[in-house]
Amino acid sequence: MIAVKTCGKLYWAGEYAILESGQLALIKAIPIYIKAEIAFSENYRIYSDMFDFAVDLTPNPDYSLIQETIALVGDFLAVRGQTLRPFSLEIRGKMEREGKKFGLGSSGSVVVLVIKALLALYDITVDPELLFKLASAVLLKRGDNGSMGDLACIVSEDLILYQSFDRQKVATWLEEESLATVLERDWGFSISQVQPGLECDFLVGWTKQVAVSSQMVQQIKQNIDQNFLSSSKATVSALVEALEQGHAEKIIEQVETASQLLEGLSPDIYTPSLRQLKQASQDLQAVAKSSGAGGGDCGIALSFDEQSTETIKNRWADLGIELLYQERIGHDDKS
Structure with a gap:
């Protein structure tokens, strides 16, 4: 039995703009995992704890994302002169609680997870760029129009x-x-690691509300104009520079700008809960904003001193916002 896992993610800046080709976004991996176990077997058996039943490769609407990922890996194996053989695959670890998703990108995590599991089963090693292309190909073939x-x-x-x-x-x-x-x-994307040049606390607050629907995302996308795109790109670039230089005041300023750009794009992005989550960083050596599509789910905060961190956590708790994750980020952190 081979075990693999994939993490979740949250946006720091660049939401919505990133839907346009050539745009920039700053995105953080979150070590809340979904896990898979895979082994060759006599028959195909696929099980996810999102559902209360298992399937084989016969198309099933609940398992379509997983089955289409398997099909694409089958094509990839064929390119290498290999053939897909029956296997048992179990996926566990829902990125949700009480049926409410955290908004950590669970569908993307599932696609990457299934690809990693199958490649591990066949003892195939690929670099992150090829893994990204394979996962993106699955979603593009499905007609998914996310930014990837x-x-x-x-x-x-x-x-x-x-x-x-x-x-x-x-x-x-x-x-x-x-x-x-x-x-x-060459697809024309780039993925580069960002290493902050200072220490800070990264906090994730969960509003326990479901994010905006895909229909609402479509409506919000119609508000995107050239001014929003150029402002967002400049803000993300400035934020990355401030992080790498370890300049706390500039980081706060750029995250605040990113937040204001989202507020200006649509009033639907900041729900009352997300507005409260953001306001909890006021008067502190910290900054907070909504993360991702908005309208619910999660917000993030960056805090630059211990007292600010504790104050945000207390304020969030009083508001009924759950601290989903906390991490010390910085130049001494090699984890």
Whole structure:
């Protein structure tokens, strides 16, 4: 039996803008994991604890994401002259509580997890870039129009700066060309690790509300204009520079700017709970903002002294916001 795992992710900056090709986002891996165990077996058996039943490769609507990921890995194996053989795959670890998702990118985590499990089963090692391409290909073939930033972060398991690619162009390649050809092409994305030059506390607060629906995301996307895109790109670049230089005041300033850009994009992004989560950092050596699509789910905070960290945690607790995760980030942290 082979065991693999994948993490979750949260955006620090660049949400919505990253949907446009060539845009930037800063995304942090969160070590809340989903795990898989896989082994060759007599028959295909796929089980996820999201559901109360197992399937084989016969198409099933609940398991379609997993089954389509398996199909793509099957194509990848064929490119290498190998054949998919029956296996047993078990997936455990829901990124949710009481049926409410945390918003850590669980569908992206599942795709990467299934690919990692199958490649491990066949003793195939790939670099993060190829893993990202394989996972993106699964979602693009499904007609998913996300930025793929979650996948970039999940394969890197780090704090990353992601530059998005032209997804329509790659989707067309996937329709018209062989998988081998498409995987060898330059897609035009970049994924680079960001190493903060100072120590700070990174906090994740969960509002226990479900984020905006895909329909609402479509509506919000219609508000994106060139001014928003150029402002977002400049803000993410300045934030990365401030982090790498270890400049706390500039970090606070740029995260605040990123937050204001989202507020200006749509009033639906900041729910009352997310607004309270953000306001909890006021008058402190800290900054907080919504993370991801908004309208619920999680917000993040960066705190630059111990007292500010404790104050935010207490304020969040009083507001009914759950501290989902806390991490000490900084130049001495090699974890």
